[in-house]
Amino acid sequence: MTRIAYLLTQDRGGPVDVTVRLAATLAADGADVRVFGPVPARGASLIEGRHEELTVGGKEDVAAAGWARAAIRAWRPDVVHAQDRRAGLVIAGLRFGPRPALVQTYHGVPDDVAEPWFRGSRRSAGPSVYTRTVLAADAIVARLLDRTVVPAEAMGAFLRRRLRVPAGRLAHIDNCVEPASPNPPRGPVRHLVFVGLLVERKGILDLLAALALPGVLPLDARLTVVGDGPQRASAEQAAQQPPLAGRVTFLGFRPDVPALLTDADALVLPSTMEQQPLVVAEAMAAGKPVLATATGGVPAMLDLPGSPSFLPPPGDIPALADALRALFAERDPARLGRLLAERAHTRYRPEACARRHLALYDQLAAQCRPANHV
Numbered sequence: 001m002t003r004i005a006y007l008l009t010q011d012r013g014g015p016v017d018v019t020v021r022l023a024a025t026l027a028a029d030g031a032d033v034r035v036f037g038p039v040p041a042r043g044a045s046l047i048e049g050r051h052e053e054l055t056v057g058g059k060e061d062v063a064a065a066g067w068a069r070a071a072i073r074a075w076r077p078d079v080v081h082a083q084d085r086r087a088g089l090v091i092a093g094l095r096f097g098p099r100p101a102l103v104q105t106y107h108g109v110p111d112d113v114a115e116p117w118f119r120g121s122r123r124s125a126g127p128s129v130y131t132r133t134v135l136a137a138d139a140i141v142a143r144l145l146d147r148t149v150v151p152a153e154a155m156g157a158f159l160r161r162r163l164r165v166p167a168g169r170l171a172h173i174d175n176c177v178e179p180a181s182p183n184p185p186r187g188p189v190r191h192l193v194f195v196g197l198l199v200e201r202k203g204i205l206d207l208l209a210a211l212a213l214p215g216v217l218p219l220d221a222r223l224t225v226v227g228d229g230p231q232r233a234s235a236e237q238a239a240q241q242p243p244l245a246g247r248v249t250f251l252g253f254r255p256d257v258p259a260l261l262t263d264a265d266a267l268v269l270p271s272t273m274e275q276q277p278l279v280v281a282e283a284m285a286a287g288k289p290v291l292a293t294a295t296g297g298v299p300a301m302l303d304l305p306g307s308p309s310f311l312p313p314p315g316d317i318p319a320l321a322d323a324l325r326a327l328f329a330e331r332d333p334a335r336l337g338r339l340l341a342e343r344a345h346t347r348y349r350p351e352a353c354a355r356r357h358l359a360l361y362d363q364l365a366a367q368c369r370p371a372n373h374v
Contacts (some may be wrong), residue, residue: 002358002365003034003259005077005100007068009056009086012253013197014041014278015107017173019083020358023047024253025176025350031358034070034075037087037146041105042255047239049311057234065090078365081357082145085138092144101364102145106155111201113315115273115295117190118154120161139163146364149357150374151175151276159341171360176274176353177344178258184337185265187261189289189327192220193264195257195279196271198229203270203293203314205231218328222247224264226254266327267348272314274298284344287337293320295336304339 004026006019019035024046027033035051035279045053054071056064068090072080081103082088088104095102109118110131116124126132142148142165150156151169156172159165191287196202211217225235225248232250238246254260257279263265269292274280276297283290286299291310304310310327312319331338344365346352 002079002361003032003075003077004034004361005031005072005075006035006037007078007080007082007087007091008035008040008073009084009090009233011038012041014175015083015105015178016103017042017278019047019175019351020044021178022354024051025354026358029354029358038071041253042257045062059086059089061075065093076183077195078368079361080250081105082362083107083132083273086283088141088145089137092141095144099368101361101368103147103149103360103364104141104145105149105151105271106138106149106159106164106275108155109158109273111199111225111273113273118158118162118273135163138256139165142169145169146368147360148362149173153300154297155275172298173356173360174347174353175281176350177278177281177348178197178340179287179349180258180262180282180285180287181366182338182341183262184287184334184341185289186334187265189265189330189333190218191263192221192223192267192268193226193260193266194223194268195226195260196269196277198225198227198231198235199282200231201272202229203272204235205238206315206317206320207268207270208235208244210324212238212241212244212332213317213321216321216328217247221328222249223268224248224260225250226260226369228252258282258286259287264288266291266333267299268292268324268327269298270312270314270320271295276301281348284340285348287334287341289327289330289333289336291323301343302340304336306345307336307339 010017020043023033035047054206077100079101082091139270158169266289274296293314294311295314312323312325
C-alpha cells in the first residue's frame with residue numbers, strides 16, 4: 001500500500017480545504033494517509049487520527065523546515081505531497097539520499113502577476129523584481145520535485161511558457177469539493193455572496209464600486225461578504241455609502257462556506273488573478289450561477305455552450321457592472337445553476353480527484369521504490 005504524506009504550512013484557504021477533502025477521501029478508500037501541518041480551520045474532524053501538527057512559520061525558518069522534514073521521514077512515506085509554496089520549498093530538501101516521491105500542487109502565482117503577462121503578452125508590464133525572484137525559485141523547485149500538479153490547464157501553460165518547466169514534470173488534476181445537493185435560485189438573482197480574502201487581488205473594492213454605479217443594484221438585492229483581510233475596513237466604509245448602505249453584510253472568516261452558498265442566489269468573485277478557485281467549484285456544486293472575472297482557469301470552469309456566462313475582464317469596473325446587471329436580469333438562473341451543478345458533479349467530485357491522485361502517486365512511488373529498498 002502506498003503511504004501518502006501531505007505537508008501544509010497554512011491553516012486555511014483553498015489549498016488546505018482541497019488537502020483535507022482529498023486526504024479524507026483517500027483514507028476512506030483504505031489508503032495510508034497522514035497530513036502534517038497546522039490544524040485546519042475547516043474540516044479538521046475529517047482527518048482526525050491522521051494529522052500530525054507542526055508549524056513552518058516562514059521561508060526563512062530553517063529549523064522548522066528541518067523539523068518538518070524529520071517528522072515526515074520518520075513516518076517513512078512513499079509519496080510526499082506539498083500543498084502550498086512554502087511546503088514545496090520544504091520538501092525539496094527531501095530530494096537527497098534515499099527518498100520518497102516528491103509532488104507539489106501549484107495553486108497560484110504571486111499577487112502582482114497580471115492576467116496579460118500570465119497569458120504570455122509581451123506588451124504588458126511584468127511583475128516586480130521580488131515576484132520574479134519568487135517565480136525563479138518556483139521554477140527550480142518544480143525541476144527538483146518529481147511532479148507538479150496544476151488544477152487548471154492555464155496554469156500548466158504558464159509554467160511551461162514563463163518558467164520553462166518541462167511538460168513531463170506537470171500533471172493536470174482538477175480540485176475537489178465537498179459533495180452538495182444542488183439548490184438553484186427559485187427566482188431572479190437577488191442575494192449575492194462574495195467569498196475570499198479581503199485583499200486587492202480578490203477585487204472586493206471593485207465589486208462594491210460596480211454595485212454602487214447607477215442602475216446596477218436592484219432595490220431588493222443585497223450582498224453578503226464572507227472573509228477577512230487588510231481591505232476589510234475600506235470595504236466596510238465603501239458599503240456604508242448610498243446605494244449600498246444597509247444592503248451589505250460582512251461575516252468575516254466562516255468555516256461553513258457550503259451552507260452560506262446554499263442560502264445565496266449566486267456567487268460573485270471579481271479577482272484579478274485565479275487558477276481554479278475552490279469557492280467557484282463549491283458554488284457550482286450548490287447549483288448557483290457564478291459571476292467571476294475571466295482569469296486563469298475560471299473561463300474553462302464556467303463557459304457552458306448555449307448558456308449565459310458572466311465573465312467580465314479583471315479590473316474593469318464598468319464591464320463588471322454590466323455583467324452584474326445581466327446577472328440580476330437573467331430570466332432563468334435556476335437552469336444555469338442546474339447545468340453548473342452537473343458539471344461540478346462530473347469534474348470536482350472527491351472520488352474522481354482521489355482516483356487521479358492515487359494513480360499518480362502509485363506511478364511515482366514505483367519509480368522511486370528501488371532507491372528506497374536497496
